[in-house]
Every structure is written in structure tokens, then in C-alpha cells.
Amino acid sequence: MRVSEYFPVWDELSAEQQNKLNSAAIWHSVKKGAMIHGGTEECLGRLLICSGQLRAYICSEEGREITLYRLFERDICLFSASCVMNNIQFTLSIEAEKDTDFRVIPPGIYRSMMEKSAPLANYTNQIMSARFSEVMWLMEQIMWKSFDRRLAEFLQEESILEETSTLTITHEKIANHMGTAREVVTRMLKYFQQEGLVVLSRGKIQITDLKKLAEYNKNEN
Amino acid sequence: MRVSEYFPVWDELSAEQQNKLNSAAIWHSVKKGAMIHGGTEECLGRLLICSGQLRAYICSEEGREITLYRLFERDICLFSASCVMNNIQFTLSIEAEKDTDFRVIPPGIYRSMMEKSAPLANYTNQIMSARFSEVMWLMEQIMWKSFDRRLAEFLQEESILEETSTLTITHEKIANHMGTAREVVTRMLKYFQQEGLVVLSRGKIQITDLKKLAEYNKNEN
Numbered sequence: 001m002r003v004s005e006y007f008p009v010w011d012e013l014s015a016e017q018q019n020k021l022n023s024a025a026i027w028h029s030v031k032k033g034a035m036i037h038g039g040t041e042e043c044l045g046r047l048l049i050c051s052g053q054l055r056a057y058i059c060s061e062e063g064r065e066i067t068l069y070r071l072f073e074r075d076i077c078l079f080s081a082s083c084v085m086n087n088i089q090f091t092l093s094i095e096a097e098k099d100t101d102f103r104v105i106p107p108g109i110y111r112s113m114m115e116k117s118a119p120l121a122n123y124t125n126q127i128m129s130a131r132f133s134e135v136m137w138l139m140e141q142i143m144w145k146s147f148d149r150r151l152a153e154f155l156q157e158e159s160i161l162e163e164t165s166t167l168t169i170t171h172e173k174i175a176n177h178m179g180t181a182r183e184v185v186t187r188m189l190k191y192f193q194q195e196g197l198v199v200l201s202r203g204k205i206q207i208t209d210l211k212k213l214a215e216y217n218k219n220e221n
Numbered sequence: 222m223r224v225s226e227y228f229p230v231w232d233e234l235s236a237e238q239q240n241k242l243n244s245a246a247i248w249h250s251v252k253k254g255a256m257i258h259g260g261t262e263e264c265l266g267r268l269l270i271c272s273g274q275l276r277a278y279i280c281s282e283e284g285r286e287i288t289l290y291r292l293f294e295r296d297i298c299l300f301s302a303s304c305v306m307n308n309i310q311f312t313l314s315i316e317a318e319k320d321t322d323f324r325v326i327p328p329g330i331y332r333s334m335m336e337k338s339a340p341l342a343n344y345t346n347q348i349m350s351a352r353f354s355e356v357m358w359l360m361e362q363i364m365w366k367s368f369d370r371r372l373a374e375f376l377q378e379e380s381i382l383e384e385t386s387t388l389t390i391t392h393e394k395i396a397n398h399m400g401t402a403r404e405v406v407t408r409m410l411k412y413f414q415q416e417g418l419v420v421l422s423r424g425k426i427q428i429t430d431l432k433k434l435a436e437y438n439k440n441e442n
Contacts, residue, residue, distance in 0.1 A: 118338055
């Protein structure tokens with residue numbers, strides 16, 4: 001993918017700005033599991049994701065986690081440049097959930113361009129609004145939706161993302177996505193097994209009735 | 222307060238833009254309890270708050286509420302113009318918690334100016350970042366902090382905002398701020414009373430030991 005394809009406002013940038021973005025965007029590849037941002041990682045820049053999958057999450061002091069959103073091909077990752085974002089007073093961690101290829105635009109270059117270009121500033125604002133909306137969606141889920149329905153939805157989504165009905169994922173990892181304790185996940189998965197929605201085995205969860213799982217989530221909404 | 226005082230980037234706007242903002246900003250006054258945005262309210266515009274206090278919150282279908290943040294004198298309210306914000310996919314409700322005076326900049330005028338002015342777009346982005354940070358702070362509280370500590374903090378804040386140690390507020394209302402059920406609030410307040418932190422009476426909560434309340438919140442952090 002070309003840099004221009006990430007920016008619907010490309011034609012509103014000057015030729016000089018286009019050239020600058022093009023030449024600044026450097027290829028990076030990371031392996032599944034790599035930490036891209038958060039903790040001791042540096043402030044990398046804006047990422048233009050070409051392939052793979054990133055996960056943005058927050059951590060508690062005790063090491064508990066909750067996934068805020070994921071980023072895929074064609075997405076721009078803003079918070080990997082949080083050092084140049086005014087008024088952002090929280091720390092996201094970003095890790096690669098799959099082998100991921102992306103281009104990096106160094107934070108200073110993006111920022112100085114945004115300061116001069118209203119189209120780029122407004123488009124960045126739109127990206128931020130989209131992430132804000134994802135976090136608000138999650139907040140509503142956490143506040144108003146019971147854990148069983150959230151888990152049913154998580155399993156469905158994972159099954160779609162991984163293109164398989166047999167998920168290779170530990171209960172610990174699910175707990176880290178959902179911001180809860182492993183025991184809570186295990187208890188609910190066992191209940192799902194009793195209900196005939198899944199079959200559990202070591203490190204695997206086989207979804208045996210995707211339709212029922214989807215209905216489970218929908219019916220009680 | 223003059224319109225210019227709300228915008229640190231005022232000097233970077235053209236004289237024409239300054240005049241346009243000045244003449245577009247119309248005075249409004251609302252009484253305590255007035256709904257400003259959400260539900261059936263129209264898309265009013267950006268609000269420049271001169272005095273008073275607004276509350277931004279979300280509602281569940283069942284009518285439960287949680288307060289996301291508050292706005293005071295000198296703040297700009299963005300989400301009262303959510304109709305012109307791209308990619309915002311959630312609905313905030315905004316109500317006046319005190320009699321409030323503000324100026325309104327109609328949504329279309331602000332938007333068209335932002336589309337041309339990089340300084341205004343970037344400043345708007347900063348305001349959005351600040352709100353995003355407040356929501357993330359709340360998310361962390363909800364996820365990682367126990368309810369007793371959140372309630373202790375809420376009582377402290379209310380006491381500061383209202384400048385009194387005797388709060389006139391129902392348990393129902395506290396529940397609506399905190400996204401929980403009235404019974405949960407009542408139970409915890411009774412526990413606080415046993416611990417000598419508060420004295421409860423009809424419609425009132427008297428904080429008898431603010432220091433202990435503050436420590437309560439801090440110690441167990």
C-alpha cells in the first residue's frame with residue numbers, strides 16, 4: 001500500500017507535504033508478540049499498518065489488562081506517537097498480535113505537518129474520534145452488559161479474526177483481553193460447555209455451536 | 222469572559238475568523254437540571270462556558286447512568302455539537318448541574334472554520350484529547366479500583382465542588398453518577414457511617430471526617 005492510500009485528504013496536501021510524508025514513512029516489520037508502545041518502549045511515531053494485527057490495551061499496577069481496540073491493515077495507529085500528543089494523559093500499550101508490517105512516520109514530522117495543514121489536522125481528529133468511539137463502546141459494554149454476553153461476543157469475534165472455530169487461546173489471555181481474572185473466564189467457559197456452546201481442551205476452545213453463541217449474545221441484549 | 226479567552230490559538234486566527242467567531246457566539250442561560258444535549262435535544266453547537274457546571278454522562282437502555290466528566294467556567298463543550306463530528310459513534314447526554322451561562326457557536330460555523338484553520342483544528346484536537354483522557358481515567362477507575370474507594374473519592378470531590386461538608390444528594394443520584402444501583406450506594410454509605418466517615422440523614426450526607434475519607438481513598442490505592 002502506498003502512503004497516499006492511508007489519507008483520504010491526500011489531494012488536499014501540497015506536493016511538498018506529500019513528498020515529505022512519502023519519504024519519511026519507513027518500513028518496519030515486527031513479530032507476533034512484539035511490544036510496540038508502552039512501558040519502556042520509545043515514542044515510535046504514527047504507524048500505517050500494511051498487514052497484521054495490533055492490540056491496544058491498558059494495564060493496572062497489578063498487571064491486569066483490558067483490550068481497548070485492535071488495529072488492522074489500512075489503519076493508522078495514533079497512540080504510538082503519544083509523546084507529541086498534547087493533553088493525552090493516559091498510557092496505552094500496543095503489541096503485535098500477529099506478525100505485522102507497517103510504515104512509521106516519525107512523531108516530529110507528523111506533528112509539524114499537522115500544525116500547518118488543516119486537512120491533516122482534521123483527518124487526525126477523525127481518527128482520534130474513531131478510537132474514542134471504540135473506547136466508549138467498550139465502556140458501555142463493561143457498564144451495562146453482563147460478563148457472559150461479553151464473553152460470547154469475544155469468542156465470536158476471535159473466531160472471525162482467526163478464521164477458525166477452534167481457538168488456540170488460554171483462559172489467562174482471554175482474561176487479559178476482557179479485564180478480568182482467569183478464574184472468572186474459566187467458570188464462564190465451563191458454563192458455556194454445559195450449555196453446549198463450546199468444548200474445552202488444553203489451550204483450546206472449540207466453538208461447537210456458533211449460531212447458538214451468536215443468539216446467546218443477541219437474545220439477552 | 223471574551224470569546225478570545227477560550228482559544229489560546231486566537232492570535233493565529235485571521236481577523237476575519239476572529240470577527241466571525243465573535244459575532245457567532247450567542248449568549249445562553251440555562252437553569253440547573255436543564256438538558257443541553259442527548260435524547261431529543263438538538264445539536265446546539267460548541268459551548269463556551271462562562272459560569273456554572275455541566276455534566277456529561279451516558280445512559281443505558283434501562284435508564285442507568287454514569288458521569289463521564291464535568292465542565293466548568295472556561296471549558297469548551299465539544300460534544301454538544303456531535304452532529305458535525307465525524308466518526309463519533311456514541312451519544313453523550315449533557316445536563317446543567319448548576320445554573321449555567323455560556324456562549325454557543327453554531328455547529329456549522331465552527332466546523333467550516335476548523336476545516337480551514339489548522340490552529341483551530343489542532344486546538345480542537347487538544348480539547349478532544351483532554352476529554353478522551355478523562356474517559357480513560359474513569360475506565361481505569363472502574364476496571365481496577367474497588368467501589369468503596371471510588372465512592373470515597375466521589376464524596377470528596379462533591380464536597381470540594383459544593384464547598385460544603387454536608388452534601389444534599391440522594392443515593393439514587395450518586396448511583397447515577399457512578400454507574401451503579403442505588404442499593405449498592407446505600408450499602409456502602411452505611412458502611413462508611415459505621416466507620417465514622419459520614420453521618421447519613423434524609424437526603425443528606427454529612428462528611429464527619431474528611432481527612433479519614435481522603436486517607437481511606439489513598440491508603441488502599
